[in-house]
Every structure is written in structure tokens, then in C-alpha cells.
Amino acid sequence: MVLSRQEFRRLVSQAIASLPPVVAQRLENVEVVVEDRPTRAELAMAGVEPPGTLFGLYTGTPLTERGSWYGMVLPDKITLYQRSIEEACRTRGEVREQVRITLMHEIGHHFGLSEEELEQAGYE
Numbered sequence: 001m002v003l004s005r006q007e008f009r010r011l012v013s014q015a016i017a018s019l020p021p022v023v024a025q026r027l028e029n030v031e032v033v034v035e036d037r038p039t040r041a042e043l044a045m046a047g048v049e050p051p052g053t054l055f056g057l058y059t060g061t062p063l064t065e066r067g068s069w070y071g072m073v074l075p076d077k078i079t080l081y082q083r084s085i086e087e088a089c090r091t092r093g094e095v096r097e098q099v100r101i102t103l104m105h106e107i108g109h110h111f112g113l114s115e116e117e118l119e120q121a122g123y124e
Helices: 005-017 039-047 082-087 092-110 115-120
Strands: 032-037 056-059 076-081
Touching: 005 032, 005 082, 005 092, 039 056, 056 092, 076 082, 076 092, 082 092, 092 115
Parallel strands: 032 076
Antiparallel strands: 056 076
């Protein structure tokens, strides 16, 4: 399944708009971006070895690790990898669902949740 960048971003925007208000309010200073595929450095950062792939990546300081020192910093970033997601999906509906799952997974990391906790919550 291959979508235009504009259509993929529309799905990302819809996923963000569908977030519960309590979650959306805690995404202050978080930028959500779309890239084609993860770089080797991003794969390494996530602990994924080629030929493995990555649907999304959170970079920043989780809310649970912030202290009084936190301020005047660049935004945290959630990157969604369009081509990686598309290659795993057969339909637009599957892409939409994977975008939402991946976004929620990366938001979970922003909230300080571990991979194990996210898996238990169904956001693997």
C-alpha cells in the first residue's frame, strides 16, 4: 500500500485529533514528523538491527524524567516512518490503524512507559 505524503500526513493528523484530551494536553513541546524510513543511526538508537524495521521513534526526555531543570529545550520528537508502515499494510484502513497504534506507542514512551508496559497495553 503506497500513499502520497499528503494523504499519509492526513492520517497522522486524524490520529492526533482523535487522542483523548487528557493525552493531547500532555503533548506540549512534542513535534510529530513523518519520514520515509529510519536511518541506521535511528535503528541503532531503537535497538533494531537490519534487516529489522521501525514504524516510529520517540526522541526526547520522557515526562517521568523531567525535573526543575527542564526548560528552554528543543521539542521532543515523534517520528513516524511512512514507507515502513506502508510496507506492513495491505489497505488504507490498515495504514490508518498502524499509524494510530504507532503514534500511541511513541506517546507512551513520552509518558515514560517501557516497551514491556506498552506491549501489555496492546501498543506493540
